[in-house]
Amino acid sequence: MLGRAVVLAVLFALVFELTCRVEDLIRYGTPMFSPYTSQSDLIMRDANGARGRPNARFQKWVLNAVGTRGPEIARQKPAGTLRVVTAGASETFGLYESTDREYPRQLEDSVRASLIRGACRETFHNVEVVNAALPGMSLPTVVLDLQHRIATLAPDYVVYYPTPPQYLDEEAPGSTPAARATSPEPQATRALYPRSAARLRSQAKTLLPEFIQTALRRREVDRVVKDRPDGWRFTRVPEERLEMFDRDLRRVVGAIRATGAAPVLATNTNAFLGSQPASADMLYAWERFYPRATGEVILAFDASARAVIRDVARDSVTALADIEPAVRGPSAFADFSHFTDSGAGAVAGVMARTIVAEAERTGCVTGSRQPVPTTAQVLRP
Amino acid sequence: MLFNSFIFLFAFLPVTYVVFWTLRSTRARYVWLTITGYVFYGYWNPKFCLLMAFSTLVSYTAGLGLAKWTDPRRRKLCLVVPIVVDLALLAFFKYANFAVDTTRQVIHFLGADVTLPHLNIILPVGISFYTFHTITYIVDSYRGVIRPTRNLFEFSTYVSLFSQLVAGPIVRFRQIEEDLENIGTADRTRWIRVGVSFFIVGLVEKVVVADSLAAFVDPALARYTELSTLGTWLAMLGYSFQLYFDFSGYSTMAVGLGYLFGIRIPQNFNSPYKSLDPSDFWRRWHISLSSCLRDYLYIPLGGNRGGELKMYRNLMITMLIGGLWHGAAWTFVVWGAYHGMLLVLYRLVARQWDALPVVTRQLAMFLLAVIGWVFFRATDFGMAATLLRQMFWPTTGLNVAEPLLAAGMLSMAAWWAMVGPNAFDMRHEWSWRRGLALTAAAAACLAIIAGSRPSPFLYFQF
Numbered sequence: 001m002l003g004r005a006v007v008l009a010v011l012f013a014l015v016f017e018l019t020c021r022v023e024d025l026i027r028y029g030t031p032m033f034s035p036y037t038s039q040s041d042l043i044m045r046d047a048n049g050a051r052g053r054p055n056a057r058f059q060k061w062v063l064n065a066v067g068t069r070g071p072e073i074a075r076q077k078p079a080g081t082l083r084v085v086t087a088g089a090s091e092t093f094g095l096y097e098s099t100d101r102e103y104p105r106q107l108e109d110s111v112r113a114s115l116i117r118g119a120c121r122e123t124f125h126n127v128e129v130v131n132a133a134l135p136g137m138s139l140p141t142v143v144l145d146l147q148h149r150i151a152t153l154a155p156d157y158v159v160y161y162p163t164p165p166q167y168l169d170e171e172a173p174g175s176t177p178a179a180r181a182t183s184p185e186p187q188a189t190r191a192l193y194p195r196s197a198a199r200l201r202s203q204a205k206t207l208l209p210e211f212i213q214t215a216l217r218r219r220e221v222d223r224v225v226k227d228r229p230d231g232w233r234f235t236r237v238p239e240e241r242l243e244m245f246d247r248d249l250r251r252v253v254g255a256i257r258a259t260g261a262a263p264v265l266a267t268n269t270n271a272f273l274g275s276q277p278a279s280a281d282m283l284y285a286w287e288r289f290y291p292r293a294t295g296e297v298i299l300a301f302d303a304s305a306r307a308v309i310r311d312v313a314r315d316s317v318t319a320l321a322d323i324e325p326a327v328r329g330p331s332a333f334a335d336f337s338h339f340t341d342s343g344a345g346a347v348a349g350v351m352a353r354t355i356v357a358e359a360e361r362t363g364c365v366t367g368s369r370q371p372v373p374t375t376a377q378v379l380r381p
Numbered sequence: 382m383l384f385n386s387f388i389f390l391f392a393f394l395p396v397t398y399v400v401f402w403t404l405r406s407t408r409a410r411y412v413w414l415t416i417t418g419y420v421f422y423g424y425w426n427p428k429f430c431l432l433m434a435f436s437t438l439v440s441y442t443a444g445l446g447l448a449k450w451t452d453p454r455r456r457k458l459c460l461v462v463p464i465v466v467d468l469a470l471l472a473f474f475k476y477a478n479f480a481v482d483t484t485r486q487v488i489h490f491l492g493a494d495v496t497l498p499h500l501n502i503i504l505p506v507g508i509s510f511y512t513f514h515t516i517t518y519i520v521d522s523y524r525g526v527i528r529p530t531r532n533l534f535e536f537s538t539y540v541s542l543f544s545q546l547v548a549g550p551i552v553r554f555r556q557i558e559e560d561l562e563n564i565g566t567a568d569r570t571r572w573i574r575v576g577v578s579f580f581i582v583g584l585v586e587k588v589v590v591a592d593s594l595a596a597f598v599d600p601a602l603a604r605y606t607e608l609s610t611l612g613t614w615l616a617m618l619g620y621s622f623q624l625y626f627d628f629s630g631y632s633t634m635a636v637g638l639g640y641l642f643g644i645r646i647p648q649n650f651n652s653p654y655k656s657l658d659p660s661d662f663w664r665r666w667h668i669s670l671s672s673c674l675r676d677y678l679y680i681p682l683g684g685n686r687g688g689e690l691k692m693y694r695n696l697m698i699t700m701l702i703g704g705l706w707h708g709a710a711w712t713f714v715v716w717g718a719y720h721g722m723l724l725v726l727y728r729l730v731a732r733q734w735d736a737l738p739v740v741t742r743q744l745a746m747f748l749l750a751v752i753g754w755v756f757f758r759a760t761d762f763g764m765a766a767t768l769l770r771q772m773f774w775p776t777t778g779l780n781v782a783e784p785l786l787a788a789g790m791l792s793m794a795a796w797w798a799m800v801g802p803n804a805f806d807m808r809h810e811w812s813w814r815r816g817l818a819l820t821a822a823a824a825a826c827l828a829i830i831a832g833s834r835p836s837p838f839l840y841f842q843f
Contacts, residue, residue: 004816008816008820011817011821012820012821012823012824015820015821015824015828016824017828019824019825019829020828023829023832026786027596196828199828203830206388207391207392
């Protein structure tokens with residue numbers, strides 16, 4: 001009896017693991033023995049900071065030979081192609097959207113559809129959107145990426161979607177320290193790491209009712225706060241952090257222009273805006289990522305940063321894709337700030353209109369061929 | 382809560398099962414099943430538990446009246462009041478906006494300009510199903526087919542039994558009355574293996590077959606205007622099998638869950654794509670609904686009595702209402718009318734049709750069903766017309782992602798639906814080999830469920 005139970009248990013475990021691998025192969029094209037076992041395996045560090053690991057893939061997240069999410073691209077931009085690079089963090093990289101429904105992919109379809117029908121159809125025969133974002137990427141890291149990698153792709157436009165709450169972290173974001181050596185490829189033996197573990201872990205979370213999950217999040221935040229000195233927690237918008245965000249954003253605009261591309265800034269949005277804001281439970285979920293700030297401060301900082309983005313766009317004569325008023329409501333968000341398929345579609349729609357209008361406004365001349373303020377002019381004294 | 386979710390499989394079901402079998406008395410088990418039914422239902426939206434409780438109380442009280450009174454007028458009152466209440470609730474929640482929209486269109490068609498508001502009504506999950514449960518109970522009590530129960534918890538267990546609550550089968554009280562009355566002495570070990578076996582087979586139908594088909598059908602139909610003839614056929618064939626395995630999978634899981642609690646729930650699908658003619662199809666597809674429509678609508682309308690014309694009229698009325706039951710849209714009405722016409726036409730040419738070879742009849746009936754599903758799936762007549770034009774007006778190309786994979790899945794589904802055994806054809810006694818197969822199937826299903834968000838059952842929308 002015991003022997004049979006053991007056989008059944010082993011069979012169950014083997015079939016479970018095999019199904020995970022076969023399903024990954026069918027759904028995402030992931031090899032049966034891929035060494036990449038988590039999202040963090042997609043990121044590598046070298047002397048130029050953090051970037052996507054070329055040809056890495058984990059579940060639906062597939063990086064190309066350049067190390068950006070999406071289809072393969074030629075490093076040398078083909079003639080007649082409008083190349084748009086999207087930079088940012090997880091909102092841009094795409095977390096919850098179905099495969100190829102993250103906003104950069106939908107942006108490609110939208111720009112292609114309207115640009116090729118519009119005034120620039122003679123200039124551009126094709127549109128490529130390169131998703132250069134990575135989860136957790138901060139503004140200083142984007143600057144490094146622009147200088148070392150994105151510039152080589154000769155983009156016409158670089159769209160930046162910000163994640164201001166990063167500035168409420170323990171320390172304000174700095175550029176990723178250069179690694180002495182390129183991070184090595186994951187060991188081949190990791191191909192044997194059970195993929196069933198990741199699936200079970202994510203499902204285990206759903207077993208807990210929302211109120212228990214909220215209680216656990218609150219406890220986690222309380223534990224972090226308890227060990228810190230008085231005044232450590234932000235109970236109002238920290239002005240110095242907002243200034244840092246302003247400064248770094250202006251640097252990004254300058255760095256984009258230095259690549260020869262035209263910048264497009266997007267305003268940030270979240271699930272707590274509009275007539276049907278997300279629940280207080282969702283705000284606790286966000287707070288858990290930034291325990292140094294209360295939920296109210298996160299929301300206030302996000303709103304203040306939006307004003308900064310508008311200021312920077314105006315000062316630097318940069319096109320602004322005003323996402324915030326256009327993308328609201330529960331159907332647009334999978335959590336506090338990440339998009340659903342339809343949310344990503346709405347973001348792509350606003351960005352596409354901005355890019356196409358910009359291209360047509362400049363007579364289909366893109367990037368550094370336009371007269372623009374210098375980096376020094378963009379940066380505040 | 383979905384049967385194919387981890388919260389159901391690893392929290393709700395084990396707790397419900399263990400507590401149920403720990404309780405000894407009939408009354409305690411009724412109460413427990415009622416509570417769990419409301420928890421299961423309330424997990425979606427607790428507010429609508431009140432609606433179900435109200436409907437339950439009205440029908441239970443009417444049942445008491447029917448048990449007590451012999452006076453025909455009082456009995457009629459006990460029949461009419463709960464049916465009117467149930468149908469009024471159904472009409473309000475399911476058909477109010479349909480009526481408003483239709484009225485607006487008619488007024489607009491007549492040239493007038495009247496603004497009618499779109500009502501902000503949420504359709505309670507499963508209302509079409511539990512309304513039928515209570516109505517069949519009242520009608521059967523009135524007819525004397527069953528003896529109305531005096532036990533409120535027995536009745537509430539029948540209405541809120543979680544296994545059949547939100548997507549059927551539409552189980553009549555008389556079908557499970559014996560098991561409900563013996564629930565206090567039910568033998569746990571007698572049915573557990575059969576229950577587990579049915580449940581896993583249903584899980585495979587839903588998770589492995591229906592959801593795999595959905596992976597190419599849903600994106601294809603989301604861009605249906607871009608499909609070629611071949612692409613449209615692939616999408617509609619895929620949808621036909623997806624719908625069948627989705628609903629049949631749910632029903633099979635419901636049967637398995639019923640067994641786990643000592644309640645035998647009847648078969649709801651008997652390989653409908655093996656049917657040889659329209660009558661045969663409706664004896665095999667959603668059996669619990671079609672038999673309800675037959676017993677509570679078609680026969681009271683006169684059924685086969687009163688000549689051929691009246692029979693055809695009764696068939697059309699029954700199928701039109703059957704179509705409307707599925708959804709508040711004219712496309713469902715047309716789908717019902719289409720099947721009504723098929724039934725009438727079959728009666729007219731039955732002798733010639735039945736002379737055709739079996740394979741020809743099966744394939745022809747299947748294709749007729751697929752054409753009907755166009756109206757069932759279409760969100761409006763524009764979509765239905767486009768799909769039909771693309772199916773029958775040849776255009777080149779394919780326009781379906783991963784066509785080989787889609788064809789492979791379609792072939793597997795076609796074999797199982799049109800040739801292979803359904804859950805009730807299979808043996809459910811456990812052997813060592815069967816235990817291995819069920820373990821492997823369960824592991825595969827759970828791995829797939831763990832890799833994605835559980836997909837809702839298509840019939841939840843009805």
